[in-house]
Amino acid sequence: MSKTNRKNNEIIYTICPVLVASHVAVAKGWLDEEIKKAGGSLKYLRALPCEDWLAHFTHTRSDFFRDGGNIPAIWTRSEGRKTKLIGLTFTTDGGQIVTRTDSGINRISDLKGKKIGLFDRRKTDRVDFWRATAERGIEVALELNGLSRKDVKIVNLVQEGPDYASTQPVRNPAEFWNNRSVNNLTSSPANRLEIDALLSGEVDAIYASNGRSQGYQATGEVKAIEDLGRYPDWTAHIANSPYTLTVSTELAEEQPQIVVGYLRAAIRAGKWIKQNPEKAAELFAPVIPYWSGQQGLAQEIAKYDFVPNLSPQNLKGIEIKKKWLIDHGYQKNDFDVNAWADSSFLDQALGSKKAVKTPRVVKARSGSARKVSLLS
Incomplete structure (x- = not known):
């Protein structure tokens, strides 16, 4: 993995054009605020030269947060990338x-x-x-x-x-997706x-x-x-959701306060979205370029909980998707989803723990809901 920029403790982030709280946290300035409080300097991946952008899919950086579709996150973990799963967001858009x-x-x-x-x-x-x-x-x-x-x-x-x-190169996701091309x-x-x-x-x-x-x-x-x-x-x-919020293991272990800061911003944004779906639609519109009309987007937003979590149901969703990817030849290597998930940072960000010490893994439980045969 490429090394963190030690000179100014630069932290790189990337977000897919999907409905996750990180977009609102960026737009409201909360992500930048929390990362600065934790001693870091935030930079968007696509503010770097374009040859560095592949990391959005490969997670090859050691100074890196990625929020968005679960398939690249699952695949990179199966390829041996050292990452931690620190949050999930589930939407019911199966397609x-x-x-x-x-x-x-x-x-x-x-x-x-x-x-x-x-x-x-x-x-x-x-x-x-x-x-x-x-x-x-x-x-x-x-x-x-x-x-x-x-x-x-x-x-x-x-x-x-x-x-x-x-x-x-652009400064933030809105600038990238607002580009006419x-x-x-x-x-x-x-x-x-x-x-x-x-x-x-x-x-x-x-x-x-x-x-x-x-x-x-x-x-x-x-x-x-x-x-x-x-x-x-x-x-x-389950499609490219539950959306995965992941972080480089090196960053998480060396600077856990940065990870907690990111999650605090995402949690704040998630709660704000719940109370302000129409205003949230205005912020999502520039970074979700495929939606037609803010009214429909606001209605879609109102359906979901945008506060990141590591619930048993969402973890089971990741397990189901991982198995499907293996069965269909998209990835060769298996791994333990429960071991990948680390809730210690989320616990602290939510205020249920005073400090990040020993990472705790949230265990996925088998859901009781009926599943069609090819999903499990």
């Missing part, structure tokens, strides 16, 4: 299956014998989180409707070029390949997150035929 408005396809059962597009990133420098999220969502949707992969044709939509349009539904190769293949008729359906689906549907050309978030079975909601 949707969408098709063309004029397709004549109105339900999942209509997809029998049809073509479903699946993004395929051929570069191997990191896990293909986009494909993994979609592939699991497609499998879950099919099984919940009495079908399997054998009943449809999966069409690989191959991408070999750059992942995002080139941008200059990235803030639209076709800004990434994955978005562009999928929606182009759908609208051209190359494929009959694709998977999309709730936010992207809303944006697609706003064009009038696309409709949703399945929403995994509507099921009472919470395991059907």
